[in-house]
Amino acid sequence: MGFLLCEPKSATCTHLSELSDISHDRVNRFLQRENVAPKDLFLEAAARLILEGGTLFVDDTVRDKPYTHDTALVGHDDSGKHHKTVKGINLITLYYTDMKGYNLPVNVRICDPADGKTQNDYFVDRLKQVLA
Incomplete structure (x- = not known):
């Protein structure tokens, strides 16, 4: 669920299945059956990521x-995108990219x-959660 909510480019079960080597039907059934939190989905995907030597980066959208x-x-x-102030919902997302190039969101927060709080405050909060 976390991946599908915060993936900025291709938030589909098919894209998640490509990253995790699980069929998109299995991802879809899992999401329909379970009441999952973003942390639960990351823990599921973490087994497929190389958690050493990767890069953690932040995106504000x-x-x-x-x-x-x-x-x-x-x-x-x-x-x-617009190079000006706009009316909208601000999201802070932390992504992890492993040594193979797999990129998954690991934490997200709606501001x-x-x-x-500033965006920097939200970033520090997200970073502390990921590193805990």
Whole structure:
């Protein structure tokens, strides 16, 4: 579930199955059957990753919501795509790329404007969780 929620390019059971060497039908059945958290899915995928010598990197993404009424999670954030401030939902995602080039999200957080935290604060929180 975590992979499918935060994969920025190809969030499909087929793409996850290609990365994990499991059939997409099996991934789909698993997601329908289980109540999984992102950590559960990462632990499942971790057995297929080389967890030494890889790279951990952060991505902040703004999911544009220009027509959404103001809600708790919709804020105004800088967008690299639009090169200006846009209305949307801001996500901070940590990705791990192993020595074979497999890339999986390992932690994701929706930034809540009410928290009063900066993107750097969210990044440090995510990093501490991954390294714990």
